[in-house]
Amino acid sequence: MLDERHCAAPVASVRDLKVHFQSKRGIVHAVDGVSFDIRDGETLGLVGETGCGKSVTGRSFLRLLPVPPCILAGGSVTFHTHVVCKACAGVGCEACDGTGRQAGWDRSVDLLGISSEDMRRIRGDRIAMIFQDPGKALNPTLPIGAQIAEVFLQHRTEELIALAGLPPDTVGAIRRFASQSPRFGDGWLLSLPGPRRAQRQRVEESLAKMVADALAETQVPNPGKLMARYPHELSGGMRQRVMIAQALACNPDLLIADEPTTALDVTVEARILELIRNLQQRRKTSVLYISHDLSLVRRISDRVAVMYAGRIVEIGTTAEVFANPRHPYTRGLMAAVPGADTPRGKLAAIRGTVPELVDPPAACRFAGRCPHETGTCRSNDPVLEAITPSHSVACFIDHPAQSGERPTYERVTK
Amino acid sequence: MRAAVAPQADDLILSVREVKKHYPIREGALQRVVGHVRAVDGVSFDIRRGETVGLVGESGCGKTTLGRVIAALADPTDGGVHYSMDGEMRRIDRLEGKAAQTFRRNCQMVFQDSFASLNPRHLVIDLVGRPLKVYNEAASADLVERVVELLEQVGLGRQHLFRYPHQFSGGQRQRISIARALALNPEIIVLDEPTSALDVSVQAQILNLLNDLQKERNLAYLFVTHDLSVVRHMADRLVVMYLGKVAEAGETQAIFDSPHHPYTRELMAAKPDLEAEANVEIRGLEGTVPDPARPPQGCRFHTRCELATSACGWEVDDVIRWLEDAPGMFEHLVGVERTTEFAAELAFDNEDAAGLLSMAVRSEQVPETMRAAMRRLNLDGTKVEIEFEEVGEVELTVRDDGRMAACVLAPQEVASWKSP
Numbered sequence: 001m002l003d004e005r006h007c008a009a010p011v012a013s014v015r016d017l018k019v020h021f022q023s024k025r026g027i028v029h030a031v032d033g034v035s036f037d038i039r040d041g042e043t044l045g046l047v048g049e050t051g052c053g054k055s056v057t058g059r060s061f062l063r064l065l066p067v068p069p070c071i072l073a074g075g076s077v078t079f080h081t082h083v084v085c086k087a088c089a090g091v092g093c094e095a096c097d098g099t100g101r102q103a104g105w106d107r108s109v110d111l112l113g114i115s116s117e118d119m120r121r122i123r124g125d126r127i128a129m130i131f132q133d134p135g136k137a138l139n140p141t142l143p144i145g146a147q148i149a150e151v152f153l154q155h156r157t158e159e160l161i162a163l164a165g166l167p168p169d170t171v172g173a174i175r176r177f178a179s180q181s182p183r184f185g186d187g188w189l190l191s192l193p194g195p196r197r198a199q200r201q202r203v204e205e206s207l208a209k210m211v212a213d214a215l216a217e218t219q220v221p222n223p224g225k226l227m228a229r230y231p232h233e234l235s236g237g238m239r240q241r242v243m244i245a246q247a248l249a250c251n252p253d254l255l256i257a258d259e260p261t262t263a264l265d266v267t268v269e270a271r272i273l274e275l276i277r278n279l280q281q282r283r284k285t286s287v288l289y290i291s292h293d294l295s296l297v298r299r300i301s302d303r304v305a306v307m308y309a310g311r312i313v314e315i316g317t318t319a320e321v322f323a324n325p326r327h328p329y330t331r332g333l334m335a336a337v338p339g340a341d342t343p344r345g346k347l348a349a350i351r352g353t354v355p356e357l358v359d360p361p362a363a364c365r366f367a368g369r370c371p372h373e374t375g376t377c378r379s380n381d382p383v384l385e386a387i388t389p390s391h392s393v394a395c396f397i398d399h400p401a402q403s404g405e406r407p408t409y410e411r412v413t414k
Numbered sequence: 415m416r417a418a419v420a421p422q423a424d425d426l427i428l429s430v431r432e433v434k435k436h437y438p439i440r441e442g443a444l445q446r447v448v449g450h451v452r453a454v455d456g457v458s459f460d461i462r463r464g465e466t467v468g469l470v471g472e473s474g475c476g477k478t479t480l481g482r483v484i485a486a487l488a489d490p491t492d493g494g495v496h497y498s499m500d501g502e503m504r505r506i507d508r509l510e511g512k513a514a515q516t517f518r519r520n521c522q523m524v525f526q527d528s529f530a531s532l533n534p535r536h537l538v539i540d541l542v543g544r545p546l547k548v549y550n551e552a553a554s555a556d557l558v559e560r561v562v563e564l565l566e567q568v569g570l571g572r573q574h575l576f577r578y579p580h581q582f583s584g585g586q587r588q589r590i591s592i593a594r595a596l597a598l599n600p601e602i603i604v605l606d607e608p609t610s611a612l613d614v615s616v617q618a619q620i621l622n623l624l625n626d627l628q629k630e631r632n633l634a635y636l637f638v639t640h641d642l643s644v645v646r647h648m649a650d651r652l653v654v655m656y657l658g659k660v661a662e663a664g665e666t667q668a669i670f671d672s673p674h675h676p677y678t679r680e681l682m683a684a685k686p687d688l689e690a691e692a693n694v695e696i697r698g699l700e701g702t703v704p705d706p707a708r709p710p711q712g713c714r715f716h717t718r719c720e721l722a723t724s725a726c727g728w729e730v731d732d733v734i735r736w737l738e739d740a741p742g743m744f745e746h747l748v749g750v751e752r753t754t755e756f757a758a759e760l761a762f763d764n765e766d767a768a769g770l771l772s773m774a775v776r777s778e779q780v781p782e783t784m785r786a787a788m789r790r791l792n793l794d795g796t797k798v799e800i801e802f803e804e805v806g807e808v809e810l811t812v813r814d815d816g817r818m819a820a821c822v823l824a825p826q827e828v829a830s831w832k833s834p
């Protein structure tokens with residue numbers, strides 16, 4: 001892709017990702033040849049309408065898709081893990097500017113190819129995900145504290161042991177225990193083999209402190225009290241904060257946020273966005289932010305990718321895409337949002353609906369809804385190409401097909 | 415008497431007067447009523463022929479409940495909705511027989527969730543044709559033609575007659591709901607978040623459609639939404655609700671130009687336009703909407719209002735709320751004995767905690783205006799006596815431009831306030 005020479009190394013590179021689903025009607029091409037980079041420390045926004053493949057793309061990173069019906073039909077998702085700061089073992093210190101990392105990559109893996117065991121190690125530790133519905137992501141039967149403790153027990157066992165001053169050979173026992181019954185605060189450590197009572201208590205105390213610190217990061221009042229409460233006792237905004245605390249507990253390199261504020265009131269949404277933005281900037285976490293809300297994505301992203309019917313149709317810096325949207329779909333989306341001066345009844349609607357993604361033909365996916373389409377668009381499939389070093393678009397208006405006529409814009413006016 | 419409650423006007427269709435809707439909270443094996451959720455707690459406004467009134471507010475503030483009362487799908491606990499019929503305003507819950515039928519025909523409701531509101535086992539022809547059948551408006555061949563006509567009005571057609579709801583997209587299902595609401599040629603439609611579940615491109619289609627239909631039929635809409643850009647686009651007048659009450663009401667344009675209520679201002683600041691500068695300041699609100707079973711005293715918004723003055727209703731609950739989030743004290747609170755909402759004795763299990771609290775409420779740890787509203791603070795061993803100035807409910811007042819707002823501050827003070 002075009003913008004590579006311009007930028008820092010990406011933390012993740014998606015190349016020609018194809019994710020399909022078996023259905024009664026045929027093979028649904030939910031994600032159909034998607035390529036993009038997430039650069040180190042950036043927030044990349046992914047926008048588009050319902051069903052265009054945003055969530056499937058996001059879930060592919062962590063392989064959180066049901067197989068079957070899901071078929072990983074091709075492509076790769078390369079992920080680079082950072083070198084952990086030697087001075088603080090990832091906790092954050094002065095030497096690493098609080099990020100817990102050093103410059104450079106530790107290793108790179110293809111997330112679609114690694115073993116389930118490796119994926120478990122990465123999930124929640126190096127890559128974390130937050131969802132629209134924290135009610136579903138949180139366990140209703142466990143208190144908040146226990147759920148966050150679980151993450152530490154899985155991924156931060158050595159530190160925990162060190163903090164509590166226990167011998168290193170207890171690591172295995174704790175990890176095994178955590179994967180079997182991750183209950184925290186019920187004195188479950190008493191049933192651990194090996195360490196003596198005082199030491200166990202130290203593990204609990206260290207764990208409680210780690211959990212409280214993680215919660216405090218999300219600016220919840222009185223984290224100590226919150227730890228004992230159950231998800232259903234909390235408001236939507238508070239649950240979302242808990243989920244963010246859980247996701248960021250291990251200081252991941254990449255956060256995938258799938259519409260985390262869609263179910264919230266705008267007043268609460270504004271606070272959560274601010275929180276994500278602050279944490280992201282402080283820790284230099286990279287974020288893939290999925291949303292259908294243009295004004296929100298504009299606010300939170302450094303770059304934006306616009307997705308339509310399983311493809312990325314436009315990608316670029318937020319400033320460029322919003323100041324100079326080139327793809328007719330991007331323009332259509334922007335024009336459809338009611339503005340202060342839009343005359344009533346004169347909203348620019350995009351005609352028709354998103355096409356079925358069953359065996360799509362080799363044509364522009366937006367053909368049929370596009371006000372600029374020509375014969376070329378129905379017989380050729382446009383690919384993403386650069387129009388500036390940091391802005392690409394997949395449309396024949398900017399990149400005429402070898403053999404066809406070239407459509408021209410009439411400026412979309414509101 | 416009726417005329418005294420609700421002003422007469424030629425173009426008035428509905429007049430909502432002091433409407434309350436309280437839901438009992440039941441507990442225990444005997445299902446004893448232990449309190450009431452005050453979902454709607456005294457709301458008044460008018461709807462005129464052919465106009466759109468927007469109803470906005472955070473989730474849980476009572477919009478749907480109010481919409482249901484207006485559409486006569488729920489009875490108010492107190493107050494009433496008056497409907498203009500044969501030149502007089504009549505309370506809809508007292509209508510009987512033919513008059514009640516006339517109202518039900520003339521006031522329809524469209525719900526947010528078209529999945530839940532359209533019976534999945536019925537064909538489109540039955541869904542849209544049902545009101546026509548029930549009111550003996552049409553039968554057999556005539557019915558089919560009437561339904562086709564309605565479908566065509568909402569951009570669907572004959573080919574859709576014999577399909578089930580699940581065979582349509584969200585936008586199409588919302589069109590079916592609208593066609594059904596139009597069947598009996600109503601005067602007013604209550605639209606409860608009709609586009610909230612839709613994508614912007616489909617939302618644009620539906621909003622355009624609603625506007626066309628309004629023009630053709632001189633329809634009035636009560637448009638419930640939480641999306642301010644939608645309400646600015648659609649509504650002539652606006653009602654902003656907070657915790658069961660009206661915070662501000664008036665001409666949409668005037669309110670957007672200069673909100674008189676801090677809550678309205680915060681709602682607007684939370685979601686900037688696509689057209690706004692990219693770096694425009696965005697603010698959210700602290701905390702959540704309080705429990706509508708125990709609404710705050712004075713101004714209901716004072717628990718979250720950054721402009722709150724000492725006259726806004728500081729009370730015992732504010733101290734308790736503050737305590738809940740203050741580690742090292744709440745655990746030691748063993749009893750609260752209230753004389754009123756404004757005065758109480760807080761008992762702790764040790765003197766240190768009591769001392770800490772009495773120091774804290776004198777310090778920067780609590781808002782200055784809260785301290786200013788404190789009439790008495792008495793530390794007596796493990797007990798802290800606390801008393802605030804008693805304040806009545808902050809009422810809606812009429813402003814220069816005819817709008818109403820329920821805030822003790824002058825409009826300039828609200829407008830010039832900058833977040834610290």
Ligand SMILES: Nc1ncnc2c1ncn2[C@@H]1O[C@H](COP(=O)(O)OP(=O)(O)OP(=O)(O)O)[C@@H](O)[C@H]1O
Pocket residue numbers: 021022023028030048049050051052053054055056057066069292357
């Ligand atoms: N488990 C599944 N089985 C079959 N098809 C699926 C499954 N999950 C997703 N799809 C299909 O994949 C496509 C993309 O779905 P996806 O949920 O990623 O879209 P989205 O853009 O995130 O939509 P939304 O905004 O509604 O979340 C859709 O056509 C959807 O029907």
Ligand SMILES: Nc1ncnc2c1ncn2[C@@H]1O[C@H](COP(=O)(O)OP(=O)(O)O)[C@@H](O)[C@H]1O
Pocket residue numbers: 437451452453471472473474475476477478479480706
């Ligand atoms: N049937 C009911 N029983 C008890 N409480 C209810 C009922 N319906 C609504 N409420 C409560 O009334 C308040 C307002 O609800 P609602 O009108 O649905 O809000 P909105 O539509 O603004 O989201 C909420 O606190 C809600 O929990």
Ligand code: SF4
Pocket residue numbers: 327328329364365366367368370371372373374377382394395396397407
């Ligand atoms: S390629 Fe053709 S149909 Fe597709 S978006 Fe461009 S002009 Fe429209």
Ligand code: SF4
Pocket residue numbers: 675676677713714715716717719720721722723725726808820821822823
């Ligand atoms: S009366 Fe006005 S200033 Fe006082 S709390 Fe209410 S909204 Fe804020």
Ligand SMILES: [Mg+2]
Pocket residue numbers: 054055259
């Ligand atoms: Mg999704």
Ligand SMILES: [Mg+2]
Pocket residue numbers: 477478
């Ligand atoms: Mg509602």
Ligand SMILES: [Zn+2]
Pocket residue numbers: 085086087088089090091092093094095096097098100101
């Ligand atoms: Zn470090």
